[in-house]
Amino acid sequence: FAGMLYLAFGGSRQDPNELIIWTQDFAPGRVVLDSLLAKFSRENPGLLAKQIYYETEELRSNYIIAGLGGSGPDLVYGPADMVGPLHVMGLIQPYDSLLHAEELANFDPMALVRYQGHLYLLADRIGNHLTLVYNKKILPVPPRTTAELLEIGSRLSRDLNGDGKYDTYALAWNFVEPFFFIPFLGGYGGWVMDDQARPTLNTEATIRASKFITLLRERKIVPFECDLDLANQLFKQGKAAMVINGPWSWGGYIDAGVDIGLARIPQVSETGLWPTPMVSATGYCLNANLTGERRAKAIQLLRFLTAPENVLRYTYALRAIPSRQEARRDSIFVKDPLLLSSQDQLSVGRPMPIAPEMRAIWDAMRPAYQSLLNGRLTPEQAALKMQTDAEKLIREMFAD
Numbered sequence: 137f138a139g140m141l142y143l144a145f146g147g148s149r150q151d152p153n154e155l156i157i158w159t160q161d162f163a164p165g166r167v168v169l170d171s172l173l174a175k176f177s178r179e180n181p182g183l184l185a186k187q188i189y190y191e192t193e194e195l196r197s198n199y200i201i202a203g204l205g206g207s208g209p210d211l212v213y214g215p216a217d218m219v220g221p222l223h224v225m226g227l228i229q230p231y232d233s234l235l236h237a238e239e240l241a242n243f244d245p246m247a248l249v250r251y252q253g254h255l256y257l258l259a260d261r262i263g264n265h266l267t268l269v270y271n272k273k274i275l276p277v278p279p280r281t282t283a284e285l286l287e288i289g290s291r292l293s294r295d296l297n298g299d300g301k302y303d304t305y306a307l308a309w310n311f312v313e314p315f316f317f318i319p320f321l322g323g324y325g326g327w328v329m330d331d332q333a334r335p336t337l338n339t340e341a342t343i344r345a346s347k348f349i350t351l352l353r354e355r356k357i358v359p360f361e362c363d364l365d366l367a368n369q370l371f372k373q374g375k376a377a378m379v380i381n382g383p384w385s386w387g388g389y390i391d392a393g394v395d396i397g398l399a400r401i402p403q404v405s406e407t408g409l410w411p412t413p414m415v416s417a418t419g420y421c422l423n424a425n426l427t428g429e430r431r432a433k434a435i436q437l438l439r440f441l442t443a444p445e446n447v448l449r450y451t452y453a454l455r456a457i458p459s460r461q462e463a464r465r466d467s468i469f470v471k472d473p474l475l476l477s478s479q480d481q482l483s484v485g486r487p488m489p490i491a492p493e494m495r496a497i498w499d500a501m502r503p504a505y506q507s508l509l510n511g512r513l514t515p516e517q518a519a520l521k522m523q524t525d526a527e528k529l530i531r532e533m534f535a536d
Contacts (some may be wrong), residue, residue, distance in 0.1 A: 152430060155185045155437050159213040160192040161418070162384035168453050169213075169441075176440050185437055187213075187397060196221075196531040203227035208423050214417045215264060216249045219256045220492035224533075228421040229253035234435050243442075247417050247459035251490055258438060259419030260447045266319055266382050266413040268402065272395045274377040282323075282348070283405040292377050300403040307358050308367040309380035311349055312509060314501040315414065316380060320345040322412025322486060323404035328501075333491040337501065337532070338523035344406070346508055346515035356440030383456045386474060395535040398477035400484060415485035418457065451475070457482065493530050500526035 137363055157173075157381040159166065173185040188209065190198055195214065202208035204227070212218075212228075224226045232255055240255075249257035270278045274292070289306035296303040310316045321327065326341025352358045359366065368385065370376035370390040380401060381384075386470060389396050389434060401411040420438055422431070440446065447458040455474045458464060469475055490492070501522050508518035 137228070145259050151184070153183050155183065155211075155433060156209040157187045157211045157213055157420070157437075158195055158209040159187050159189055160195045160286050161189070161213060164384060164387050164454055165450065165456075168449050169237070172441060172446055172449065175446075176437060177438075180436070183433065183437075190387070200225060200227065203424065206425050208425065209349075210423055210430070211420045211438060212423065212427060213418070213420050215418050215488065216257055216486050216490050217416065217496070219249055219251050219421065219490045221495045222421060223251050223256060224492045227424050228256055229424045230256055231258060231422065231435075234422075234431070236438075239439070242444075242461045243459050243462060246415070246487070247419065248398055249417050250489060255511065257417065257419045257421050258442055259417035259444050261419070261456040262415070262417045262459055263424075263457040263478065263482050263485075264382060264384075264416045264418050265478075265482055265485045266316065266380050266401065267478060267496055268378055268399045269371070269381055269386065270378045270391065270397050270399065271374065271376075272397050275373065278378065278397065278399040279402045280400075281403045281405045285402045286351075286357065288377075289352075289355060293356045302356050303375065304371060305357065305359055305376045305528070307352070307378045307380070308362050308370045308376035309358070310362065310364040310367055312341065312361070312363055312506060314498060317345065317349065317505060319380070319401050319411035319413040320348055320404070322403075323409050324348070325409060327412075327486065327494060328497050329489055329491070333489065334494040335493070335497050335500070335523055335526035337497070337526060339520045342519040342522065343515040346505075346518060348404075348511075350515070379533070383454050383478065386455050388452060396474070398474050398481065400481050404413065410484040412484060412486045413481065414488040415482060416488040419459065492533065493526075495516075496529035496533055497526045500529055 166187065169187055172185060176185050177183060199208055199212055208433040236486060241438050244262055246262045247259035248255055269277055292304060292306040293302055294303060294304050321341060324341040324344045326339050327336055330336050353360050367379050371379040372389060372394060386396065403410050424436055441457065444460040444462040447460050448463040450456040451458050451468060455478060457478065504513060504518045504525065505520040507517060513521065
C-alpha cells in the first residue's frame with residue numbers, strides 16, 4: 137500500500153522532464169491553465185507540464201502526506217492562506233534565492249506572499265474576493281445598504297403559485313460556509329483574529345452578524361438552506377435577483393445568458409461599515425523536496441505562468457485581477473465594467489491572514505456556525521464555541 141501511495145503522489149518520476157502542478161482552482165481557471173501548460177510544452181520541446189486537480193481539503197491532506205514522504209508535485213497552487221501551515225510543516229521552500237528582485241518589481245505587492253520575511257508564494261491573480269452580483273434585467277439598480285436589501289427582498293422574494301413555497305428570492309449565496317459569512321462579520325466591525333494571530337470570534341460583531349443572517353432567512357430574503365450549487369442554479373435560472381460570489385463564477389453566469397452587474401456587498405445600515413470580503417492572492421508554492429535541475433525547471437515553468445501576457449489570460453476568461461502591473465495596462469481595464477466594479481469591491485476588502493492559526497480558526501468556525509444555522513446554538517453560544525474551539529486547536533497546533 138505504501139508503495140502505491142508513493143507512486144500516486146508522484147514519488148517515482150520516470151520522466152525527469154515532466155512537471156506536475158497540483159491545484160484546487162475552480163473549473164474555469166483550470167481550463168485556462170490547461171491551455172497555458174500546452175503552450176509551455178510547445179515552446180519548450182522535451183518538457184511536459186501537467187496539472188492535477190484536488191478539492192481544497194483533499195489537496196491539503198494529500199500534499200502533506202506526499203511532502204512528508206519526500207514526493208508530491210513540483211508546484212502547488214492555491215490561496216495565500218496555505219502558506220503558513222505548509223511553512224510550519226517544512227513542505228514549501230522560499231523563492232528568495234531563486235527569483236531576482238528585478239523580475240519581481242512589477243508584481244503587485246499583494247502577489248508576493250511572504251511569511252516571516254521570506255517569499256513563499258508567487259501569485260498569478262489577486263483578489264479572489266466576494267462581490268454582490270446582480271441580474272440587471274430583474275434588478276437594474278442594486279441595493280447600497282442592508283436596509284435597502286431588506287426592502288427589495290420584501291418585493292422580490294415571492295410565492296408565485298400559492299403553494300406555500302417561495303419560488304423566487306432577492307438573494308442567494310453560500311452562507312452555510314464561514315468564508316461567505318466573513319464579509320458581514322467585518323461589516324459589523326469584527327474580524328477573525330488580531331495582529332498577534334489570536335482569534336477574535338467571541339465578540340458582539342460575530343453575534344450581530346449571525347443575527348443578520350438569521351433575519352435574512354426568517355424574512356425569506358434568501359432560501360432557508362442554500363449552498364453554492366443551489367445559489368448558482370437559482371441565479372442562472374432567474375429565480376434569484378442577486379448572488380454573492382467571486383470571480384471564479386462570473387464567466388459561468390455570463391455563459392448562462394444572465395446580464396450581470398457587480399457591486400459592493402451592501403453597507404451595513406446599523407454600523408455604516410462596508411462588509412469586508414477576504415482578499416487573497418492565489419498562486420504557486422514550490423515543493424520543499426525539489427533541488428538541482430528539477431527545481432530549475434519548476435522555476436522556469438513558474439516564470440512562464442506568471443508572465444504578463446499569461447496572467448492576462450485569466451482576466452479575459454474570468455475577469456480576474458492579474459498579479460502583474462504591466463498586464464493592467466491592457467484596454468480591458470478601461471472598458472470592462474465588471475473589472476472596474478470588482479476593483480471597487482476590492483478596495484474595502486481585507487487581506488486574508490496567512491498565519492497558520494487561520495487554519496485552526498476555519499476549523500473552529502465551521503461546526504459552530506453550522507450548528508447556529510441548524511438551530512442547535514444561539515448566536516451567543518456559537519460565538520463562544522468558535523472562540524474556545526479555535527483557542528484549543530491553536531494550542532494543539534503548537535504543542536510540542
